[in-house]
Amino acid sequence: MSQSDNPHSHHDHHGHGHDHDHEMSHLSDEDVRVRALESLMTEKGYLDPSALDVLIETYETRVGPHNGAQVVARAWTDPEFKAWLLEDATAAISSMGFSGRGGEHMIVLENTPGIHNVVVCTLCSCYPWPVLGLPPMWYKSAPYRSRVVIDPRSVLAEFGCELPPDTRIKVWDSNSEQRYLVLPMRPEGTEGMSEDALAALVSRDSMIGTNIVYPPRKQAV
Amino acid sequence: MNNVHDMGGMQGFGPIPLEENEPVFHADWERRAFALTVAMNTAKQWNIDTSRSLRESLPPLRYLSNTYYQIWLDGLERLLLHTSMVSTEELATRKAAGPGLPGVQTLRAEEFPEALKRGWPSERPATTPARFALGDQVRTIEFSPRTHTRLPRYCRDKVGTITQVLGVHVFPDKNAIGPDEPQWMYTVEFDGRTLWGPDTTADSVSLNCWEPYLLPETQS
Numbered sequence: 001m002s003q004s005d006n007p008h009s010h011h012d013h014h015g016h017g018h019d020h021d022h023e024m025s026h027l028s029d030e031d032v033r034v035r036a037l038e039s040l041m042t043e044k045g046y047l048d049p050s051a052l053d054v055l056i057e058t059y060e061t062r063v064g065p066h067n068g069a070q071v072v073a074r075a076w077t078d079p080e081f082k083a084w085l086l087e088d089a090t091a092a093i094s095s096m097g098f099s100g101r102g103g104e105h106m107i108v109l110e111n112t113p114g115i116h117n118v119v120v121c122t123l124c125s126c127y128p129w130p131v132l133g134l135p136p137m138w139y140k141s142a143p144y145r146s147r148v149v150i151d152p153r154s155v156l157a158e159f160g161c162e163l164p165p166d167t168r169i170k171v172w173d174s175n176s177e178q179r180y181l182v183l184p185m186r187p188e189g190t191e192g193m194s195e196d197a198l199a200a201l202v203s204r205d206s207m208i209g210t211n212i213v214y215p216p217r218k219q220a221v
Numbered sequence: 222m223n224n225v226h227d228m229g230g231m232q233g234f235g236p237i238p239l240e241e242n243e244p245v246f247h248a249d250w251e252r253r254a255f256a257l258t259v260a261m262n263t264a265k266q267w268n269i270d271t272s273r274s275l276r277e278s279l280p281p282l283r284y285l286s287n288t289y290y291q292i293w294l295d296g297l298e299r300l301l302l303h304t305s306m307v308s309t310e311e312l313a314t315r316k317a318a319g320p321g322l323p324g325v326q327t328l329r330a331e332e333f334p335e336a337l338k339r340g341w342p343s344e345r346p347a348t349t350p351a352r353f354a355l356g357d358q359v360r361t362i363e364f365s366p367r368t369h370t371r372l373p374r375y376c377r378d379k380v381g382t383i384t385q386v387l388g389v390h391v392f393p394d395k396n397a398i399g400p401d402e403p404q405w406m407y408t409v410e411f412d413g414r415t416l417w418g419p420d421t422t423a424d425s426v427s428l429n430c431w432e433p434y435l436l437p438e439t440q441s
Contacts, residue, residue, distance in 0.1 A: 036315035044321035052256035100340035122229035146231035153422035176429035177343035
């Protein structure tokens with residue numbers, strides 16, 4: 001094993017509360033397996049390894065919830081765009097440059113004073129990549145996938161989101177290639193704000209439906 | 222397949238594992254496993270439904286104790302073996318014993334931006350009329366296929382309402398195991414209490430159903 005293959009030399013912890021010994025043993029094993037596969041794919045002529053850097057760069061930096069937030073802010077400020085978005089989300093979102101893998105068939109779900117929408121993939125992790133990027137850990141976790149279809153209110157409470165008791169909660173299970181983006185309600189006290197300033201208020205979780213968008217002063221930490 | 226990936230409605234998994242300022246990847250191997258899987262998916266030796274099917278058929282204890290990208294890594298190894306892109310021996314020794322499969326083109330970095338932008342739309346031309354219309358009452362089928370399906374257990378043999386007619390799409394149950402047979406796809410909305418009884422806070426649950434999942438239900 002060369003120095004650079006030492007599994008302990010390139011781990012990437014951020015002190016996120018996992019059991020470190022446990023994580024380290026996984027890390028070394030998985031690290032070796034991934035590297036072996038990568039060189040096997042290259043040796044067999046299937047892959048130009050620099051392709052992986054393109055993919056990592058795309059999904060680690062370029063594509064993320066900032067894309068979806070721009071869609072939401074435009075829908076809040078441009079009634080024609082909003083109508084288009086609700087009628088043909090794939091085309092409307094694509095017109096802003098967000099399209100492709102994981103967003104081939106988009107539907108936008110509009111929250112209203114009486115209806116709150118929340119999205120899950122109970123079978124795995126289907127998620128609208130072009131507008132939200134890759135899903136967070138919790139979205140792919142057993143607790144979220146199992147609970148939100150049966151008891152969304154208790155799940156939302158864990159996100160710090162308390163909806164009025166008479167708000168109807170609609171759950172959408174992403175079991176096909178059609179993907180969902182929730183259009184949260186525009187908070188009060190945001191009249192006259194620019195599209196960019198509005199986009200900055202829109203959290204990832206509000207576009208999945210596990211939270212709402214808060215007015216500027218009450219912005220959740 | 223009735224396995225532990227089909228989690229909707231289970232109640233013992235505990236609180237949602239929230240993480241503040243979560244990074245996109247938690248370790249460098251996750252970056253590489255993600256990118257390698259997405260890259261190899263574009264080599265057209267398998268489709269998304271086959272890859273889901275192989276992940277879902279992992280032994281339940283392994284599936285549940287694996288992290289997300291460990292499931293991807295297990296899945297990728299299974300796919301490469303399943304399609305004979307690598308041999309068991311090559312996987313074990315981590316060394317290529319011969320050239321790659323003929324006809325598999327090398328994936329080049331410059332192809333990816335365009336391929337990702339295009340994506341892989343699942344819609345296909347309609348050749349038959351849709352059997353159901355907006356507002357129809359339908360009952361999902363009861364079945365337990367040993368192969369891949371996208372109809373979760375919690376909404377089998379349940380009555381719901383068609384709320385969207387979505388065109389003809391690739392049918393995962395067939396596409397995972399052989400030639401695809403595209404089918405009309407619908408969004409079906411189920412009342413929360415129809416699925417779970419009175420102990421639910423979901424007013425409705427909607428999911429997409431391909432036509433073979435649905436039977437007409439006479440309105441009462």
